[in-house]
Amino acid sequence: MANKLKDIFKNMLSVKNADDLISASKHSELKKTLNVFDLIILGIGAVVGTGIFTIVGIAAQGGNGGIAAGPALSISMIIAALSCIFSALCYSEFASMIPVAGSAYTYTYATMGEFMAWMVGWILMLEYAIGNITVASAWTGYFMQFLKGFDHVLPGWLVNPPIWLVNDYRTALAICDKTGVNPHDTIPYLFDTIPVAINVPAIFIVLLLTLLLVKGVKESTKVATVMVFINLFIIMSFILVGCFYVKPENWVPFAPNGFEGIFMGAFIIFFAYIGFDAISTAAEETKNPQRDLPIGILGTLLICTILYVATALVLTGMVNYQTIDVQAPIASAMRFVGQNKIAGCISIGALAGLTSVLLVYQLGTTRILYAICRDRFLPKGLRRIHRHNRTPYILTWLSAIVVILGSLVMDLKISAELCNFGTFLSFIIVCAAVLILRKTEPDRPRAFKVPFVPLFPILGILTSGGLMLYSFKELKTSSAWFVAWLVGGVLIYVFYGYKQKRLEEKRKNFYKNIDK
Numbered sequence: 001m002a003n004k005l006k007d008i009f010k011n012m013l014s015v016k017n018a019d020d021l022i023s024a025s026k027h028s029e030l031k032k033t034l035n036v037f038d039l040i041i042l043g044i045g046a047v048v049g050t051g052i053f054t055i056v057g058i059a060a061q062g063g064n065g066g067i068a069a070g071p072a073l074s075i076s077m078i079i080a081a082l083s084c085i086f087s088a089l090c091y092s093e094f095a096s097m098i099p100v101a102g103s104a105y106t107y108t109y110a111t112m113g114e115f116m117a118w119m120v121g122w123i124l125m126l127e128y129a130i131g132n133i134t135v136a137s138a139w140t141g142y143f144m145q146f147l148k149g150f151d152h153v154l155p156g157w158l159v160n161p162p163i164w165l166v167n168d169y170r171t172a173l174a175i176c177d178k179t180g181v182n183p184h185d186t187i188p189y190l191f192d193t194i195p196v197a198i199n200v201p202a203i204f205i206v207l208l209l210t211l212l213l214v215k216g217v218k219e220s221t222k223v224a225t226v227m228v229f230i231n232l233f234i235i236m237s238f239i240l241v242g243c244f245y246v247k248p249e250n251w252v253p254f255a256p257n258g259f260e261g262i263f264m265g266a267f268i269i270f271f272a273y274i275g276f277d278a279i280s281t282a283a284e285e286t287k288n289p290q291r292d293l294p295i296g297i298l299g300t301l302l303i304c305t306i307l308y309v310a311t312a313l314v315l316t317g318m319v320n321y322q323t324i325d326v327q328a329p330i331a332s333a334m335r336f337v338g339q340n341k342i343a344g345c346i347s348i349g350a351l352a353g354l355t356s357v358l359l360v361y362q363l364g365t366t367r368i369l370y371a372i373c374r375d376r377f378l379p380k381g382l383r384r385i386h387r388h389n390r391t392p393y394i395l396t397w398l399s400a401i402v403v404i405l406g407s408l409v410m411d412l413k414i415s416a417e418l419c420n421f422g423t424f425l426s427f428i429i430v431c432a433a434v435l436i437l438r439k440t441e442p443d444r445p446r447a448f449k450v451p452f453v454p455l456f457p458i459l460g461i462l463t464s465g466g467l468m469l470y471s472f473k474e475l476k477t478s479s480a481w482f483v484a485w486l487v488g489g490v491l492i493y494v495f496y497g498y499k500q501k502r503l504e505e506k507r508k509n510f511y512k513n514i515d516k
Contacts, residue, residue, distance in 0.1 A: 039279050041221060123422045123426050136202035
């Protein structure tokens with residue numbers, strides 16, 4: 001019994017050699033088409049969108065009784081960026097050293113072993129797939145605002161559809177409660193007990209982007225490029241025009257809730273930064289990953305932080321933080337100062353930005369799942385590659401189905417918080433993994449090195465860990481769901497993944513013996 005337990009723990013801690021990982025990636029079935037420009041576009045596409053067009057309002061005003069950061073939101077953004085920069089440096093070192101699909105999952109496998117790798121992969125699925133549910137819902141909100149601009153042109157049923165066709169059932173029930181309407185008069189019920197609500201626009205955009213991703217990563221990047229440039233043009237227009245309407249008195253008091261509001265704002269706005277690590281998931285489709293991945297990761301973070309801070313300062317200067325519209329903060333601020341045409345254009349920019357976020361999150365999900373399936377933690381058949389397009393089409397459709405089903409039943413606020421928890425933990429693990437590999441393989445070639453080791457990785461652990469622990473104390477419901485997600489990952493590993501790995505090892509040993 002003791003020997004059996006010893007073998008189990010040995011297998012759980014077994015590390016995958018970095019050279020083996022690189023060798024496997026060289027025989028990858030994925031097509032290498034991306035350059036550094038493509039990577040930065042993917043990064044900006046993943047980061048700029050959700051934060052500026054949705055989360056920024058909630059973080060500044062508080063939203064639903066939350067603690068407001070107020071004008072100090074710009075400080076919150078810098079804190080969130082600092083917690084990311086240390087992790088981004090660690091991601092860059094790994095991406096230049098082990099340019100393999102899978103992101104933090106792969107890096108963990110090379111340093112902490114099989115079990116921790118699976119758990120990080122499981123957490124990354126939470127980060128991307130669940131995060132996509134939140135973004136898809138925000139996309140619907142801006143799409144409906146865009147249609148309302150054609151109120152006198154389009155039919156009424158399209159501009160003002162029933163709430164159960166453009167919301168998940170939780171949101172639809174909340175709208176009924178807020179407006180004092182009986183849900184049974186507005187929402188259809190199954191067996192008179194189960195409310196039925198289908199977010200049709202969210203499902204439509206997810207299916208459309210899935211078809212695009214199946215077509216090819218280069219084609220997806222071209223679409224993302226168009227979306228990102230529209231997005232950046234709209235954001236820059238808001239900053240340049242809005243700065244003429246800034247009233248310094250709106251910045252007083254600067255931090256209405258002190259450090260508590262600043263830190264809670266940093267946690268909320270952190271969701272906006274999630275996605276820069278998606279660049280590393282495309283490692284096997286990058287032409288020169290050792291050089292381009294670090295530039296893409298760090299360049300994305302720098303550009304996005306500048307845009308976020310400038311937007312926060314202008315927004316809170318134009319409108320008192322207490323009156324910011326949390327649903328459409330940027331557009332409503334422009335309407336407040338009489339710039340209705342620019343406000344209308346912002347809806348187009350928001351749709352472009354959120355579309356690019358959806359696209360990159362979906363890409364990240366499928367590439368992480370691809371790496372996990374290659375290691376046999378999930379069924380091998382799922383990673384099948386499209387014969388012509390060279391994309392993992394089964395996994396792409398599977399991730400789309402998860403997002404669609406989740407958009408029907410999940411609480412959107414909790415899904416965003418869950419996404420944050422998953423990202424914090426994956427950042428902590430990547431920072432720790434850099435310290436481990438510096439100790440175990442100090443002579444391994446590194447095209448990019450984190451400066452000031454061990455200080456910077458430790459600061460990455462402390463900043464992400466501090467925000468995570470603070471949020472655990474404040475957000476009881478999402479904390480409990482996050483723990484449940486981790487427990488679910490452990491159970492899948494125990495009853496499926498561990499057994500599949502051992503069967504795979506037996507097969508390899510069998511064929512090795514035949515060759516001998």
